[in-house]
Amino acid sequence: MIFSTKHIILLKFESIKKNIMKRMKQLLLIVTVLVAFLSTAQETKNFYATMSLQDAKELKQDMPAGIEILAERRNEAAVYLTPEAGHYVHEKVLVHGPGYIYKASAEDAIAAIHKDKPVISNKMGAFTISEDAIVNAALDLVNTQNIEDQILELQNYGTRYHNRASATQAAEDLKTKWETMAADAGRTDVSVRLYNHSGTNMPSVIMTIEGSEEPLEFVIVGGHLDSTSNQGNNDAPGADDDASGISTITEAARTLFEVGFVPARTIEFMAYAAEEIGLVGSGEIAQEYSNNGVDVISAVQFDMTNYNGSANDISFITDHTSGTLNSFLMQLADHYNASGPHQISYSTSLCNYGCSDHASWTNEGYMASFPFEANFGQHNPNIHTPDDTFSVSGTADHAAKFTKLCIEYLIETAKSGNLSVDEHLADTITLIVDNGNLEYNLEATGRSFTSLRLYDMLGKTSMETSVSSNIGTVSLQNVSAGIYVASFVTENNTLVSKKIVVK
Template identity: 35%
Template sequence: MGDVVTTESHPGFDLDLSAPRLVQLEGQEEPMIMTELEKIQAKARGIRFFDVTDTPELGTRAHLRVANKPSYPAPNNTQTVKSVIESLKIQNLQDILAKFTSFRTRHYRSQTGKESQRWLLRKITELTEEYAPEALQESISIREFDHSWQQSSIIVGINGTSADDDGVVILGAHLDSTNDSPFLPAPGADDDGSGTTSILEAYRALIEAGFRPERTVEFHWYSAEEGGLLGSQAVVKSYESRGVNVIAMSQYDMTAWVKRGTKEEVGIVTDYTDPDLTEFNKKLVEQYLSVPWVETKCGHACSDHASWNKAGYPSVFTIESAYENVNVQYVHTQNDTYDISDEFSFEHILEFSKLAVGFAIELGGWKKSS
């Protein structure tokens, strides 16, 4: 791990390393003040945290939602889900990731980070225009969720058809990347180009099939996960303030790595997640994936599901393997590319696309025309 670059004069970056930030560490009720540089150094040492500078009140009403949790049925749309899964294509994953990792960095305070986000937004729009039937396009919204930094988050919604169910189902990934030294290249193929492409290919296959959920289903690509879950916390704060009824959220962060010498499996994270939704997630893996699940733990503020969990919304996280076998060698370096090792597997990424399809259909429902 290299030394963190400390100069502030880097073209294309809007990053004040001396800026004070409010940071919440594990076990802390009261946040502490760190400079941006101290925050970067802490992350490079493997310390996870929420940067709560803009969202200090998030979580104060969590108990109200926890007391009114929904229940989750066993998967029961098997043939429908499998028919959509059959249309998933590895070539699409490869094409998206080739472009998405070509930006020097997707750091949320960099110009190329903004450019990569705008490219992803255009790609989502193009796929929607190409694959969604015209009648379905009228029910799809694609928007940027702006932040105080350069890079926006992206929110895509497929409106629910039910007049009686205001529930929302969310599938998320983060679109930013970082190097431990933030001004250095960060292609971010696994972290989190892999999760980004997993849910994007699921979205493409769903709209190609004319997916009309009974509940609204949304796909989120968050900015600034690497800055302390900044983007997702801002989104959750907005949803909380508007009283959005989020019944389930599933995060996809690092979905590509199959460590040499291990068997292929997916990691079901059991800490800082909803236990009932986690059990449902296991059933989806058993029903629709070609590989088994294994329980694992990821720790405090591990990815964007933690922002939803903090606010009391049911959320789950599925990662590429048991945590001890994830890609720690290359993430947050300039070598996080899809061609650095045969341990990077597009076939494995596709398993998570299958999971995303199952999650969307089983929890969103599907109003089929007669």
């Protein structure tokens, strides 16, 4: 057979092309292996930590080569662990949470157990119940479908193990989602940032609603964004642990935006990185806040909220938490959730050392609580496996109860801001909203009034009308449903205000 010059050139081109493709495949294989090696490198390294002294001694008996006890003090130990020992603690000793707190060096671990524990701040004055109108309106807005959608969205990353690219992507996507929620609500007092860590490449996500009156006082809720699996961290959907907690606080934030809540104190929503390897994200954040003297009123952790494993809805963890804050959360449930459509039942349980991110705040001297999905031991048995999927529960009804508690805690602890109803004489006026009308009685004030102004929860004037007597009725037919502040104005421009709910 005789080949033309053109044919020979084409054959040579095909040969070169095949060579290039072969080399590209080889290169791709090398890159894939390298990425896999780098992504699992941290999983194969020994590391330093602190843990319960009792657990450390038991681990030394079970896995002598897996742990070196560097120092002991009181009921804690500074240790050097193999990855296998870390997994053993994670799964066998504690079942929920890592069971240890990661430290960057031996010196840090030893210093941590010798550091005198700070006295937990006790700000009883911050815990009162007075915001019934806006809390009840917000509870009615909780959307279970939103919680389900968010859980599935996080589950669909496949894994959010802290050193996987999908974990960082999940953090970046959550930042965008939170920013979009705030923008859609027209909130200029909200900012969202990524918090970069030294102990992990995965960032935490922090959304801040700046307080209108006490911006340097912080009220915090959080959950961890990462996931893990004892059967390989490339398949760790983490639907309950802890996509449920992130979805719980996300829906709480959305609800506060919808109801127009403006806090007096600053509120922060935190999605922590790398909880599953020793509370890394929350530990670094809490330590920075403590070092900088940030005034955190209290912090509540939402880690696993959607598995209904016990007779009661919520189990308040009583170890490594604040009894004062736990008591306040129970009072909120008694006040808002004793009966009716928002009913919540509760009990108490223990969770042990390094159980979840609340411990990071407790260790820095802040009041922290951890409302959990069930009594310890009755929680979701599928966590830390590829079977931790939304299908286990099939509904987000249980998580919605935690969203309601979260809303109650945030509103009552942060309180209403620049539209507060505590102005002078507020208790002397009577306002009733009925059939699209506002019925008012101002006789007990002993003042004369000239007008009524209605403000929405962002401070915008929704309606203004004159009043000719201290007893009367004003039509609200043209006012949209929502929470408003009704301010009656005297001749010398003194305001007497109360919140009302227009349905």
